[in-house]
Amino acid sequence: xxxxxxxxxxxxxxxxxxxxxxxxxxxxxxxxxxxxxxxxxxxxxxxxxxxxxxxxxxxxxxxxxxxxxxxxxxxxxxxxxxxxxxxxxxxxxxxxxxxxxxxxxxxxxxxxxxxxxxxxxxxxxxxxxxxxxxxxxxxxxxxxxxxxxxxxxxxxxxxxxxxxxxxxxxxxxxxxxxxxxxxxxxxxxxxxxxxxxxxxxxxxxxxxxxxxxxxxxxxxxxxxxxxxxxxxxxxxxxxxxxxxxxxxxxxxxxxxxxxxxxxxxx
Amino acid sequence: xxxxxxxxxxxxxxxxxxxxxxxxxxxxxxxxxxxxxxxxxxxxxxxxxxxxxxxxxxxxxxxxxxxxxxxxxxxxxxxxxxxxxxxxxxxxxxxxxxxxxxxxxxxxxxxxxxxxxxxxxxxxxxxxxxxxxxxxxxxxxxxxxxxxxxxxxxxxxxxxxxxxxxxxxxxxxxxxxxxxxxxxxxxxxxxxxxxxxxxxxxxxxxxxxxxxxxxxxxxxxxxxxxxxxxxxxxxxxxxxxxxxxxxxxxxxxxxxxxxxxxxxxx
Amino acid sequence: xxxxxxxxxxxxxxxxxxxxxxxxxxxxxxxxxxxxxxxxxxxxxxxxxxxxxxxxxxxxxxxxxxxxxxxxxxxxxxxxxxxxxxxxxxxxxxxxxxxxxxxxxxxxxxxxxxxxxxxxxxxxxxxxxxxxxxxxxxxxxxxxxxxxxxxxxxxxxxxxxxxxxxxxxxxxxxxxxxxxxxxxxxxxxxxxxxxxxxxxxxxxxxxxxxxxxxxxxxxxxxxxxxxxxxxxxxxxxxxxxxxxxxxxxxxxxxxxxxxxxxxxxx
Numbered sequence: 001x002x003x004x005x006x007x008x009x010x011x012x013x014x015x016x017x018x019x020x021x022x023x024x025x026x027x028x029x030x031x032x033x034x035x036x037x038x039x040x041x042x043x044x045x046x047x048x049x050x051x052x053x054x055x056x057x058x059x060x061x062x063x064x065x066x067x068x069x070x071x072x073x074x075x076x077x078x079x080x081x082x083x084x085x086x087x088x089x090x091x092x093x094x095x096x097x098x099x100x101x102x103x104x105x106x107x108x109x110x111x112x113x114x115x116x117x118x119x120x121x122x123x124x125x126x127x128x129x130x131x132x133x134x135x136x137x138x139x140x141x142x143x144x145x146x147x148x149x150x151x152x153x154x155x156x157x158x159x160x161x162x163x164x165x166x167x168x169x170x171x172x173x174x175x176x177x178x179x180x181x182x183x184x185x186x187x188x189x190x191x192x193x194x195x196x197x198x199x200x201x202x203x204x205x206x207x208x209x210x211x212x213x214x215x216x217x218x219x220x221x222x223x224x225x226x227x228x229x230x231x232x233x234x235x236x237x238x239x240x241x242x243x244x245x246x247x248x249x250x251x252x253x254x255x256x257x258x259x260x261x262x263x264x265x266x
Numbered sequence: 267x268x269x270x271x272x273x274x275x276x277x278x279x280x281x282x283x284x285x286x287x288x289x290x291x292x293x294x295x296x297x298x299x300x301x302x303x304x305x306x307x308x309x310x311x312x313x314x315x316x317x318x319x320x321x322x323x324x325x326x327x328x329x330x331x332x333x334x335x336x337x338x339x340x341x342x343x344x345x346x347x348x349x350x351x352x353x354x355x356x357x358x359x360x361x362x363x364x365x366x367x368x369x370x371x372x373x374x375x376x377x378x379x380x381x382x383x384x385x386x387x388x389x390x391x392x393x394x395x396x397x398x399x400x401x402x403x404x405x406x407x408x409x410x411x412x413x414x415x416x417x418x419x420x421x422x423x424x425x426x427x428x429x430x431x432x433x434x435x436x437x438x439x440x441x442x443x444x445x446x447x448x449x450x451x452x453x454x455x456x457x458x459x460x461x462x463x464x465x466x467x468x469x470x471x472x473x474x475x476x477x478x479x480x481x482x483x484x485x486x487x488x489x490x491x492x493x494x495x496x497x498x499x500x501x502x503x504x505x506x507x508x509x510x511x512x513x514x515x516x517x518x519x520x521x522x523x524x525x526x527x528x529x530x531x532x
Numbered sequence: 533x534x535x536x537x538x539x540x541x542x543x544x545x546x547x548x549x550x551x552x553x554x555x556x557x558x559x560x561x562x563x564x565x566x567x568x569x570x571x572x573x574x575x576x577x578x579x580x581x582x583x584x585x586x587x588x589x590x591x592x593x594x595x596x597x598x599x600x601x602x603x604x605x606x607x608x609x610x611x612x613x614x615x616x617x618x619x620x621x622x623x624x625x626x627x628x629x630x631x632x633x634x635x636x637x638x639x640x641x642x643x644x645x646x647x648x649x650x651x652x653x654x655x656x657x658x659x660x661x662x663x664x665x666x667x668x669x670x671x672x673x674x675x676x677x678x679x680x681x682x683x684x685x686x687x688x689x690x691x692x693x694x695x696x697x698x699x700x701x702x703x704x705x706x707x708x709x710x711x712x713x714x715x716x717x718x719x720x721x722x723x724x725x726x727x728x729x730x731x732x733x734x735x736x737x738x739x740x741x742x743x744x745x746x747x748x749x750x751x752x753x754x755x756x757x758x759x760x761x762x763x764x765x766x767x768x769x770x771x772x773x774x775x776x777x778x779x780x781x782x783x784x785x786x787x788x789x790x791x792x793x794x795x796x797x798x
Contacts, residue, residue, distance in 0.1 A: 074441040081416035081444070098442070109451045109461065110409070114420070116442040143642070150613035154646070175606040176630070176648040178613070185641045195641065340707040347682035347710070364708070375717045375727065376675070380686070382708040 002030055002066060002092040005059035009088030009103065011052075011221070011241060013079045018218035018239075018247060019048050020072040025121050031065045034245065035090075038125055046211050047234070047250040049128065056244025058087075068092060068099055069121035078114040092118075128250070133228040133236075134203045135162035139182060139195040141225040141239060145216035147180050152209045154178045157254060161204035162197060162229060171209065192223035203229045205253040212237070215249040268296055268332060268358040271325035275354030275369065277318075277487070277507060279345045284484035284505075284513060285314050286338040291387050297331045300511065301356075304391055312477050313500070313516040315394065322510025324353075334358060334365055335387035341367075344380040358384075394516070399494040399502075401428035402464040405448060407491040407505065409461075411482035413446050418475045420444045423520060427470035428463060428495060437475065458489035469495045471519040478503070481515040534562055534598060534624040537591035541620030541635065543584075543753070543773060545611045550750035550771075550779060551580050552604040557653050563597045566777065567622075570657055578743050579766070579782040581660065588776025590619075600624060600631055601653035610646040624650075660782070665760040665768075666735040667694040671714060671727040673757040673771065677748035679712050684741045686710045689786060693736035694729060694761060703741065724755035735761045737785040744769070747781040 006012055019026075019037075026039035034053040040046070054060040082088055082103040089102040096118075103112040147169050151158050155171030155178070162168075166183040184197045218239040219225075228236040234250040241247060272278055285292075285303075292305035300319040306312070320326040348354055348369040355368040362384075369378040413435050417424050421437030421444070428434075432449040450463045484505040485491075494502040500516040507513060538544055551558075551569075558571035566585040572578070586592040614620055614635040621634040628650075635644040679701050683690050687703030687710070694700075698715040716729045750771040751757075760768040766782040773779060 071441070077419045077441065078444070081419065081446075107451075108449075110446065110448050112416075112444065112446040114442060114444045150644075153609045153612065175603070175609065176646060178610070178644065178646045180613075180642065180644040182642050183640075185639075337707070343685045343707065344710070347685065347712075373717075374715075376712065376714050378682075378710065378712040380708060380710045 001061065001063050001094055002090065003059065003061040004030070004035060004057050004090045006056070006088050006090075007058045008242065009082050009086045010084045011244075012088050013082060013084070014218075014220045015050060015052075015241070015247060016072060016076040016079050018221060019050070020076040021217065022046065022048060022214050023072055025069060025071050025119060027067045027069050027121050027123050029065070029067050030062045032062060039123065041211075041214075045208075045251070046214070047126065049248045049250070051245040052241065053245050056242075063094070066092065069119035070099070070116065071119060074116060078116055081112065081114060131230065131233055132200070133233070134200045134230045136198040136229070137162060137167045137195070137227045138224055139167070139227070140193055141216070141219045141222055143182065144225045144227070145219045148209060148212045148216050151178055151180070152213055156209055157206050158209050158212060159204060159206045160227070160229065160235075161202070162199055163202050164197065164199055166195070167197065203231060205229055205231065205235065207235060207251055207253055211249075211251050215251075218247050218249075221247060267327065267329050267360055268356065269325065269327045270296070270301060270323050270356045272322070272354050272356075273324045274508065275348050275352045276350045277510075278354050279348060279350070280484075280486045281316060281318075281507070281513060282338060282342040282345050284487060285316070286342040287483065288312065288314060288480050289338055291335060291337050291385060293333045293335050293387050293389050295331070295333050296328045298328060305389065307477075307480075311474075311517065312480070313392070315514045315516070317511040318507065319511050322508075329360070332358065335385035336365070336382065337385060340382060344382055347378065347380060397496065397499055398466070399499070400466050400469040400496045402495070403428060403433045403461070403493045404490055405433070405461040405493075406459055407482070407485045407488055409448065410491045410493070411485045414475060414478045414482050417444055417446070418479055422475055423472050424475050424478060425470060425472045426493070426495065426501075427468070428465055429468050430463065430465055432461070433463065469497060471495055471497065471501065473501060473517055473519055477515075477517050481517075484513050484515075487513060533593065533595050533626055534622065535591065535593040536562070536567060536589050536622045538588070538620050538622075539590045540774065541614050541618045542616045543776075544620050545614060545616070546750075546752045547582060547584075547773070547779060548604060548608040548611050550753060551582070552608040553749065554578065554580060554746050555604055557601060557603050557651060559599045559601050559653050559655050561597070561599050562594045564594060571655065573743075577740075577783065578746070579658065581780045581782070583777040584773065585777050588774075595626070598624065601651035602631070602648065603651060606648060610648055613644065613646060663762065663765055664732070665765070666732045666762045668730040668761070669694060669699045669727070669759045670756055671699070671759075672725055673748070673751045673754055675714065676757045676759070677751045680741060680744045680748050683710055683712070684745055688741055689738050690741050690744060691736060691738045692759070692761065692767075693734070694731055695734050696729065696731055698727070699729065735763060737761055737763065737767065739767060739783055739785055743781075743783050747783075750779050750781075753779060
């Protein structure tokens with residue numbers, strides 16, 4: 001039997017909003033450790049990994065490891081019926097082919113239960129090795145979302161270049177070119193407004209803006225985003241989820257025809 | 267001659283917004299008692315009845331009973347041109363084939379008059395007998411609107427079941443099932459937030475969600491909605507209009523193939 | 533070399549939003565006096581004239597007169613990437629076929645530069661003679677925008693009639709007629725809420741509402757609008773731009789078949 005009670009139910013709503021357009025169907029894996037998901041996007045280019053640790057739930061009962069295949073569009077439809085202040089409980093009986101989402105209003109006057117059919121989904125769990133990154137940028141998530149959206153109006157790809165001084169986002173398209181530089185800045189009033197760069201060596205990588213824009217749908221989950229870059233590895237775009245986990249997006253860089261383009265430069 | 271001056275003109279704007287999608291053309295009946303309308307929706311399934319009592323108008327002159335046929339879409343276009351704080355006066359000369367809506371801004375700096383052509387509409391006025399209902403539910407109108415909208419994302423019909431403890435709204439569709447229970451609750455800070463159930467006997471009836479959603483367009487007219495249910499009768503969904511009348515929607519329940527389904531159950 | 537630094541960058545964003553739907557491509561003319569534009573709309577019916585005087589810029593360097601052809605849609609895409617509090621600098625090197633827009637965030641943490649290709653645009657600069665107008669109406673710009681929008685739901689043209697008492701906006705269409713009268717009113721709390729009429733003689737002219745509605749996209753630039761009318765001349769709809777210039781729209785009146793219609797009357 002599975003019963004997971006999440007007081008801050010809006011977190012689960014936001015998680016679904018941030019991945020439902022990227023991934024159609026996925027297995028949610030439940031174990032003593034937590035509630036997690038790993039899935040490729042429908043065109044098998046990007047990978048999303050979610051973890052909600054068991055400690056983050058008010059009540060967490062998971063008698064045995066279970067993998068539940070869900071259509072994220074349908075799951076999102078149901079979670080949208082939860083109020084933003086509702087407590088959400090995820091329930092499943094052993095061997096059942098359904099999962100139940102229960103929504104309780106704060107004053108307990110309104111109780112809703114939504115039952116959804118589970119799916120059989122073939123998926124292989126990829127091991128994601130811990131890695132050292134050449135550069136890690138932490139910046140306000142809204143700023144990163146704004147930059148990706150702005151650059152999309154000019155071009156299709158973004159070159160992210162990191163030096164000690166800052167991070168540069170560049171694009172070019174038919175109507176011209178754009179460069180946006182965010183300087184390292186740690187002397188801010190609120191820590192979540194800082195732009196912090198940890199750099200082993202300068203790095204410059206090119207990515208499809210379409211995916212970056214999709215990742216930024218997780219912006220409501222966290223005030224900050226962490227972007228980890230290495231020439232040999234997929235970029236990791238990570239949003240922390242209020243002391244209980246994270247959502248991470250992985251995307252391989254584009255290989256440029258022109259070798260010049262891939263040299264680090266800000 | 268007809269001249270009806272309504273200081274709270276926004277009420278008339280809201281009335282039109284709540285019925286214009288349900289009814290295309292309708293006769294407005296004006297008598298010494300008040301300004302009223304009774305009309306079937308365009309597919310002849312639902313009935314809407316509106317009453318604005320003469321006492322609710324600042325000035326109410328209606329020399330003889332008159333029935334004015336109006337296209338509600340066009341009338342809505344004109345009323346949308348009134349400001350929310352405007353005083354609205356409805357005027358018609360005897361025997362005229364037009365009606366005039368006059369809008370006065372609060373400071374009298376802006377005066378608009380919109381003249382609309384009247385239509386000849388055949389309609390029979392149905393007598394709606396007073397009835398005893400098995401169950402009457404009064405609840406916050408925004409809550410009812412939210413429930414109808416939420417259930418529409420899962421299924422096409424709603425089963426409304428009333429017991430002493432509460433009212434349950436249920437639906438089912440391809441992706442699963444949903445049940446939302448609102449408990450009777452009279453100990454609230456504001457009376458309009460209460461959910462109050464008057465029940466002679468338990469009742470459970472099925473309705474098309476498409477119509478329920480249409481009725482909830484009247485939500486801005488009132489903080490509360492009253493739902494009156496009996497197995498033998500159309501449901502009445504009533505929104506009171508600020509001490510001057512009401513708008514009532516009538517809809518016949520769906521007859522289930524399976525007899526089990528129509529038995530009262532919560 | 534050209535370098536124009538505008539601290540209140542949002543003004544330039546608003547200017548583009550107000551003309552980009554009316555004009556596709558246009559030459560911006562830069563001289564010691566200021567940054568200006570004059571262009572016909574794409575159907576050669578309306579004329580727009582913009583002036584941003586050099587004194588309004590924090591820094592204004594224009595070594596020689598230059599005319600830069602820009603696609604306003606693309607320019608708007610780039611300016612939308614500037615934050616509302618950003619400082620905008622327009623830069624161009626002599627003989628270059630590109631222009632650069634630089635956006636600096638208020639705290640200087642984020643610097644963006646957008647480079648856009650220039651175009652060769654044939655255009656003749658029309659001399660617009662100073663004229664005496666029979667009537668000049670100054671009124672709140674939001675009120676004028678609301679009236680144009682409201683009348684568009686009824687008809688295609690607006691008759692603007694001015695007398696000493698006020699200004700009347702009228703239209704008619706298939707569903708009826710509408711008249712909106714704004715009275716002269718100078719005894720208001722805030723000067724920008726006044727409706728002021730300077731009249732040499734009564735005037736009544738007819739205009740296409742489609743263009744009037746397009747002009748009102750400049751509403752965010754100014755709290756007031758000035759409408760200058762004469763029977764022999766195009767109307768001028770002017771929005772002042774915060775102590776540094778203006779945007780003016782010119783539109784020829786429609787000639788009515790029926791002579792009666794063009795007589796001044798309120």
